Amino acid sequence: MVTLLSRSPDETEHIGFLVGRMLTAGMIVKMYGDLGAGKTTLVKGIARALSIPVEYVVSPSYTIITEYDSTPRLLHIDLYRIEGRSDLESTGIWDALSNDAIAVIEWPEHAGNELAEGGVVIRIEHRSENERLITIEGIDEEHWHNL
Ligand SMILES: Nc1ncnc2c1ncn2[C@@H]1O[C@H](COP(=O)(O)OP(=O)(O)OP(=O)(O)O)[C@@H](O)[C@H]1O
Numbered sequence: 001m002v003t004l005l006s007r008s009p010d011e012t013e014h015i016g017f018l019v020g021r022m023l024t025a026g027m028i029v030k031m032y033g034d035l036g037a038g039k040t041t042l043v044k045g046i047a048r049a050l051s052i053p054v055e056y057v058v059s060p061s062y063t064i065i066t067e068y069d070s071t072p073r074l075l076h077i078d079l080y081r082i083e084g085r086s087d088l089e090s091t092g093i094w095d096a097l098s099n100d101a102i103a104v105i106e107w108p109e110h111a112g113n114e115l116a117e118g119g120v121v122i123r124i125e126h127r128s129e130n131e132r133l134i135t136i137e138g139i140d141e142e143h144w145h146n147l
Pocket residue numbers: 006007008009010011012033034035036037038039040041042059106129130131132
Protein backbone atom coordinates (compact mmCIF):
# COMPACT_ATOMS: atom_id res chain seq x y z
CA MET A 1 0.00 0.00 0.00
CA VAL A 2 1.21 3.49 -0.87
CA THR A 3 -0.01 6.64 0.93
CA LEU A 4 0.50 10.07 -0.59
CA LEU A 5 -0.55 13.54 0.51
CA SER A 6 -1.84 15.74 -2.30
CA ARG A 7 -1.90 19.49 -1.72
CA SER A 8 -3.66 20.56 -4.91
CA PRO A 9 -5.83 19.29 -7.78
CA ASP A 10 -2.71 19.31 -9.98
CA GLU A 11 -0.88 17.04 -7.55
CA THR A 12 -3.83 14.63 -7.52
CA GLU A 13 -3.88 14.66 -11.31
CA HIS A 14 -0.15 13.90 -11.32
CA ILE A 15 -0.66 10.96 -8.95
CA GLY A 16 -3.30 9.73 -11.40
CA PHE A 17 -0.76 10.05 -14.21
CA LEU A 18 1.77 7.94 -12.28
CA VAL A 19 -0.91 5.33 -11.55
CA GLY A 20 -2.00 5.38 -15.19
CA ARG A 21 1.51 4.51 -16.35
CA MET A 22 1.41 1.37 -14.20
CA LEU A 23 -1.98 0.10 -15.37
CA THR A 24 -2.38 -2.62 -17.97
CA ALA A 25 -5.32 -4.02 -19.93
CA GLY A 26 -7.85 -5.92 -17.83
CA MET A 27 -7.13 -4.04 -14.60
CA ILE A 28 -10.03 -2.63 -12.59
CA VAL A 29 -9.45 0.43 -10.42
CA LYS A 30 -12.00 1.16 -7.67
CA MET A 31 -11.97 4.74 -6.44
CA TYR A 32 -13.49 5.53 -3.06
CA GLY A 33 -14.01 9.02 -1.68
CA ASP A 34 -16.75 11.50 -0.80
CA LEU A 35 -18.36 13.95 -3.21
CA GLY A 36 -15.64 16.30 -4.39
CA ALA A 37 -12.84 14.17 -2.96
CA GLY A 38 -10.97 14.25 -6.25
CA LYS A 39 -11.80 10.96 -7.94
CA THR A 40 -12.45 12.47 -11.36
CA THR A 41 -9.39 14.71 -10.97
CA LEU A 42 -7.29 11.58 -10.49
CA VAL A 43 -8.97 9.87 -13.47
CA LYS A 44 -7.88 12.81 -15.64
CA GLY A 45 -4.28 11.91 -14.83
CA ILE A 46 -4.89 8.26 -15.66
CA ALA A 47 -6.41 9.39 -18.96
CA ARG A 48 -3.39 11.61 -19.70
CA ALA A 49 -1.10 8.62 -19.18
CA LEU A 50 -3.10 6.91 -21.94
CA SER A 51 -2.77 9.99 -24.20
CA ILE A 52 -6.46 10.90 -23.86
CA PRO A 53 -7.00 14.70 -23.93
CA VAL A 54 -7.90 15.49 -20.31
CA GLU A 55 -10.50 18.12 -21.20
CA TYR A 56 -12.70 15.23 -22.42
CA VAL A 57 -12.76 13.65 -18.97
CA VAL A 58 -15.79 14.51 -16.83
CA SER A 59 -17.72 12.47 -14.25
CA PRO A 60 -20.03 10.18 -16.24
CA SER A 61 -22.72 10.48 -13.54
CA TYR A 62 -25.56 10.44 -16.08
CA THR A 63 -24.05 8.32 -18.83
CA ILE A 64 -22.61 5.89 -16.22
CA ILE A 65 -19.95 4.55 -18.61
CA THR A 66 -17.66 6.55 -20.88
CA GLU A 67 -15.33 4.62 -23.14
CA TYR A 68 -12.15 6.17 -24.53
CA ASP A 69 -10.52 4.76 -27.61
CA SER A 70 -7.01 4.69 -26.14
CA THR A 71 -4.55 1.78 -26.18
CA PRO A 72 -5.58 -0.03 -24.10
CA ARG A 73 -9.13 1.34 -24.05
CA LEU A 74 -10.23 3.16 -20.91
CA LEU A 75 -13.67 2.70 -19.35
CA HIS A 76 -14.59 5.49 -16.93
CA ILE A 77 -17.55 4.30 -14.88
CA ASP A 78 -19.48 6.35 -12.29
CA LEU A 79 -22.00 4.37 -10.22
CA TYR A 80 -23.15 7.35 -8.12
CA ARG A 81 -26.72 7.12 -9.43
CA ILE A 82 -26.91 3.34 -9.23
CA GLU A 83 -28.93 1.80 -6.43
CA GLY A 84 -29.37 -1.94 -6.21
CA ARG A 85 -28.71 -4.91 -8.36
CA SER A 86 -31.28 -4.46 -11.13
CA ASP A 87 -30.09 -0.88 -11.64
CA LEU A 88 -26.55 -2.18 -11.94
CA GLU A 89 -27.57 -4.85 -14.45
CA SER A 90 -29.15 -2.16 -16.64
CA THR A 91 -25.89 -0.22 -16.97
CA GLY A 92 -24.29 -2.73 -19.32
CA ILE A 93 -21.26 -2.83 -17.05
CA TRP A 94 -20.81 -6.60 -17.40
CA ASP A 95 -20.66 -6.36 -21.19
CA ALA A 96 -18.36 -3.35 -21.01
CA LEU A 97 -15.73 -4.79 -18.65
CA SER A 98 -13.12 -6.48 -20.77
CA ASN A 99 -9.66 -8.01 -20.62
CA ASP A 100 -8.72 -5.51 -23.33
CA ALA A 101 -9.64 -2.44 -21.34
CA ILE A 102 -8.65 -0.65 -18.15
CA ALA A 103 -11.74 0.16 -16.05
CA VAL A 104 -11.83 2.95 -13.48
CA ILE A 105 -14.91 2.96 -11.26
CA GLU A 106 -16.13 5.89 -9.13
CA TRP A 107 -18.58 5.01 -6.34
CA PRO A 108 -17.90 1.23 -6.53
CA GLU A 109 -19.72 0.85 -3.19
CA HIS A 110 -22.97 1.48 -5.08
CA ALA A 111 -22.48 -1.92 -6.74
CA GLY A 112 -22.87 -3.65 -3.38
CA ASN A 113 -20.89 -6.89 -3.46
CA GLU A 114 -21.24 -7.41 -7.18
CA LEU A 115 -17.76 -6.27 -8.17
CA ALA A 116 -14.91 -8.73 -7.76
CA GLU A 117 -12.65 -8.29 -4.74
CA GLY A 118 -9.15 -7.01 -5.29
CA GLY A 119 -7.88 -5.07 -8.23
CA VAL A 120 -6.46 -1.63 -7.62
CA VAL A 121 -8.18 0.24 -4.77
CA ILE A 122 -7.69 3.99 -4.39
CA ARG A 123 -9.11 5.88 -1.39
CA ILE A 124 -9.16 9.67 -1.28
CA GLU A 125 -9.84 11.41 2.01
CA HIS A 126 -10.45 15.11 2.60
CA ARG A 127 -7.82 16.55 4.94
CA SER A 128 -8.55 20.24 4.37
CA GLU A 129 -9.87 22.41 1.56
CA ASN A 130 -6.94 21.56 -0.70
CA GLU A 131 -5.35 18.55 0.97
CA ARG A 132 -6.24 14.96 0.20
CA LEU A 133 -4.77 11.78 1.65
CA ILE A 134 -4.58 9.21 -1.13
CA THR A 135 -3.97 5.53 -0.47
CA ILE A 136 -3.37 3.09 -3.27
CA GLU A 137 -3.51 -0.69 -2.94
CA GLY A 138 -3.05 -3.40 -5.51
CA ILE A 139 -0.06 -2.11 -7.46
CA ASP A 140 3.21 -4.00 -6.91
CA GLU A 141 5.64 -2.02 -4.76
CA GLU A 142 8.42 -2.55 -7.30
CA HIS A 143 6.47 -0.57 -9.91
CA TRP A 144 6.61 2.46 -7.64
CA HIS A 145 10.37 2.06 -7.20
CA ASN A 146 10.83 1.90 -10.97
CA LEU A 147 9.09 5.22 -11.62
N1 LIG B 1 -5.73 18.15 -3.50
C1 LIG B 1 -6.84 18.09 -4.27
N2 LIG B 1 -7.06 17.03 -5.07
C2 LIG B 1 -8.16 16.95 -5.84
N3 LIG B 1 -9.14 17.87 -5.88
C3 LIG B 1 -8.99 18.95 -5.10
C4 LIG B 1 -7.84 19.11 -4.26
N4 LIG B 1 -7.96 20.28 -3.59
C5 LIG B 1 -9.11 20.82 -4.00
N5 LIG B 1 -9.73 20.05 -4.90
C6 LIG B 1 -11.03 20.35 -5.54
O1 LIG B 1 -11.93 19.30 -5.21
C7 LIG B 1 -12.78 19.02 -6.31
C8 LIG B 1 -12.62 17.57 -6.74
O2 LIG B 1 -13.58 17.29 -7.71
P1 LIG B 1 -13.71 15.91 -8.46
O3 LIG B 1 -14.76 16.08 -9.49
O4 LIG B 1 -12.38 15.41 -8.88
O5 LIG B 1 -14.25 14.98 -7.26
P2 LIG B 1 -15.00 13.58 -7.33
O6 LIG B 1 -14.45 12.80 -6.20
O7 LIG B 1 -14.92 13.01 -8.70
O8 LIG B 1 -16.51 13.98 -7.00
P3 LIG B 1 -17.89 13.24 -7.40
O9 LIG B 1 -18.12 12.18 -6.38
O10 LIG B 1 -18.89 14.34 -7.31
O11 LIG B 1 -17.74 12.68 -8.78
C9 LIG B 1 -12.40 19.98 -7.42
O12 LIG B 1 -13.25 21.10 -7.34
C10 LIG B 1 -10.97 20.36 -7.08
O13 LIG B 1 -10.62 21.64 -7.55
